[in-house]
Amino acid sequence: MSFGQGGPPWGGPGSPGQDPYGSQRGSQDPYGTQDPYGAPNSSRDPYAPDTPDWAALADASAARTRRRRWLLIGGGVLATAVVAAIVATAVVSMNGGGEDRASDKNTSEPAVAGSGTPSESAAPEPSFSSVAPLPAPSPKDFISSADKDKAPLSADTLFPGRKLTMGDRVYEKGATSSTTNCAAATQGSLGSVLASNSCDRVIRATYAKDGVAVTIGVAVFGEEAQALKAKNEVNQRESGIASLSGAGVTTFCRAPSVCRKTVNSYGRYVYFTVGGFTSGKDVTTADKDVFTTGDDIAEFTFRQIHRRGRLQASAAAAAPVGQ
Template sequence: MVYRYESDEDAFEEYPEPGSDRSALGAGPPPPAGPSPSRFPAPSLPRPNQLSLPSSSRPSPSLPSSSQPSLPPPPPARAEIPPAAPRSQVYTSATPMEPPTRRGGGRLWQVLIGGAAVLVLLALCGLGAAALLSERGPQPQSTPTFQPNAAPTSAPAERLTLDSRDTDQSPLTAKELFPGKELKLGEGQPSYQVVKTQSSGSCAVAATGEVADLLVRLGCNQVVRATLRTPGGDHLVTAGLFNLTDKASAERARDRVRQLLDERQGRFRGLTGNEGDGTDVLASAPARVGWQVRGHYLAYALVVREDGTAIKAGDAKVGEILFDMIELHLSRGVLQQRADGGTAAQPTAAPTDNSGTQSGDDLPGD
C-alpha cells in the first residue's frame, strides 16, 4: 500500500508514547500512521513522470488487528525521501521493486557453446576417419580397360527380324532398291548407270523353266530388279530381290537353284531395256549368276559381257560386280536400311559362294 503525505510535518510527526498525556487527549484508539486510505487511494501503476523509490529493507508495518491493539510504527527515516523531489511526486511502496531480468543473453551463450561442441565433435570424427583410411592404404581401382578390338560380350536383343513376311509386311518398291539414275556404292567409287527398273507381282517374269516354278511353289509373290551398266561400260548386270514367304522357303530356293542350273532345267532372265541401247545381250549371251539369302529374300545378280562373248572361269572383274550388287548394295544397303527403319533388326549374314553359269539360249517352251 502507498501512503501520501500533505507536508513534511505530517510525514515526520512523532507519535505520542503510550501512557503519555498526548495519547490521553484523543478519544478512541490512536489513528494509524499516514493519511486515511479513503482520502488518498493508492494508484495501481506509477505515472511516467513520477519517481518510484524502492522500499527499505526494514519490514513494512502491519495494520492493527481487531483482536490486539498495535502500536503505531515509527515514522520512516527522513533520508528515504529525497529532499529535492516534489512532494506530490514522491511515493513509497510496501513491496520491493525487483530489478528487470536479462533475456536472451543466457540463451545466446548456450547456442554458442553448443555450436562449438558440435564443431569439435565433427573435427574428431574427421581425424578418426582419416587415420582409418591411412591405415588401410590406397585401394586398387577396378576401372575396366577399353579394348577397341574386343568383341562384345552379348548382342543387343532383337525386336523384329526379316525372317518372315509376317514381321516384314511392307512390299518392296523399285525406288527403294534403285532410287536414281546412278548407283554409287562408296565414296570415291565410280557409279553404276541404271538403265531400267521393274517391279512385278509375278516372280516367273524373272526366271524360266523349273527355276520359275520353284519360286512360285515356295510362295514368291514379288520381284524387284534393274539392269545397270558397269562403270567401265564393258559389262551389263541385272540385279534384284525375290520376296518369298519366310527364311526357310528362301533357303530351299537357294539350295535347289544350283542343281537346276547345272542340269539346264531353267535360268534367271536378264532385264532388257529399250531397243538399240545394247541390253538385248542379256537375253542371249552366256551369263555368270550369283545369289544369296537374307531373311525371306533371295538376292540375285546376272552379269554378261556387253559384246556377248562368254565369260572366262575365274574372271575377277565379274566376281567384283557380283559382290557389289548382291552383298554391298542389296544386302548391306537395301535390306539393312529396311531393318534399321524399324521393320526388323537382323545382322548382315556372311556372304556365301552361291554362283554359277547359265547358257544364254532359252529353253523350249519359255
C-alpha cells in the same frame, strides 16, 4: 666540594638516575637500534648506518611473485574447467538430456536392420527395377517376316537414283521391273522353285558399265524359312534370274551366251545376279570386270535389305510402349 646525597647536579628532582632527555635507561635503546620495520634487532651494531636489508627484501619479493604465479595458473585451470562444463551442459541439453537419438547423431554407421527406428535425416536410397530392360530390336527380325516388314517395297525403294557408286566405280542404272508373277522373271527351273516356296514377288534392276551389264533380281517370301529353302533348291547351271534389258542397255545373257550367275539370301529375301557382255561374248574366269560388277551390285542389294531392317528397328525402339 661535596655533592651531597642527592647525586650529581644534572639529576632531575625526585628521580635519581633519570635520563636528562626523558628516556629511561634499560627500557629503551638510547641509540635507536630498534629495527625500523618494527622487528627488534638486539644484535645490530649500534653504530651501523640506518639502511634496509636488501636480501630480505628480495626474498620477500620473490615469495610474492611465486604466489601471484600460482594464483594465475590456478585461475586459468578453473576458468577452463568452467568453460568445459558449460559446453558439456549445452551439448547435453541439445541432445535431449544426454539420450542418444538417431536424428541427432552424425554417424557413418548404417542403421541396424529391423531396429524400427530409421534415421529421419537419411536421404532415400535410389530404387531400381528388378525387371531387366528389353533388348534392342534386331534389324534382321524386321526383314525375316512379312508380319514385321511393313516398310514400303518397290524397285525405287530398293534401287533408288540413276547411278550406283561403289568405291571408284560408277554404274548407270538401266531398266527396272516388279511383278507378282515370280516365274515370269526367271529362266529354266527357277520359276518352279520360287512358286513351290510361295514367292510373293520379284523385283529386278539392271546396271551397266563399259560394255558389261548385270541384272539383279530379288525374290520376296513371307518368311525367312521359305527363302532359305528356295535358295538351297536353286540349280544355277540350269536356271537363274532373267536378264532385263532396256533404258540404254541392249539384250544380254540370253542363250546360248555364257554368263556369270550368283544367288544369296538375307531374311525373307533371295537375291540373284546374272552378268555378262552386252556384245554377247561368253564370260570366262579371266573376265574380272564381270565378276567385280556382279559383286558390287550384289553387295549394294544386301545393304539395301539390311537398311530396311535397321530403319524399322530404330522406329520400333523410339515408339512409345504399347504401340
